[in-house]
Amino acid sequence: TQLLEQSPQFLSIQEGENLTVYCNSSSVFSSLQWYRQEPGEGPVLLVTVVTGGEVKKLKRLTFQFGDARKDSSLHITAAQPGDTGLYLCAGFYSTLTFGKGTMLLVSP
């Protein structure tokens, strides 16, 4: 069983702060995906990283895939209330395995 550990489990910050969410595993994945989910909705794909050491930027979000393709991080700069949600990382090997998520609350 391939397990993904996400930290922190919960994060409450003020608007304008920066934050980093981590996703770690002992397994190697062919790719790693980040999703954002709002209450009562399905997860929405943010990014897929494939190459070890890869860095992708999506506006204020920066995603990094570890050199060994076992871990990843998501950094948000100047967080806004609209960033509030559950952030899920998922590793792909033959199927997609999800971490338990980081619940982010950004207060005005």
Added chain:
Amino acid sequence: SQTIHQWPATLVQPVGSPLSLECTVEGTSNPNLYWYRQAAGRGLQLLFYSVGIGQISSEVPQNLSASRPQDRQFILSSKKLLLSDSGFYLCARESSVGYTFGSGTRLTVV
């Protein structure tokens, strides 16, 4: 369009009753389809996946079954629901860049 349709959005069922959740997808033919369950707003657990009509793979033994009678239709069923079957059920299809999820069904077994 890679739209996924799931219904109903919410469902309250008594223990011991049957269940049928339907998922239909648009877009390219012969998609890989998945059923996930999410408990308490946390991580997703893979239940079943299908790579084609009539082909079902089960990831965890449980009180549920799945069927794929048509290329773009994926059904999750149970003959007798348990309290532990409560949760948020999500259907997903695989694409070259990631998974697209439906809006989910919130099932409460009472």
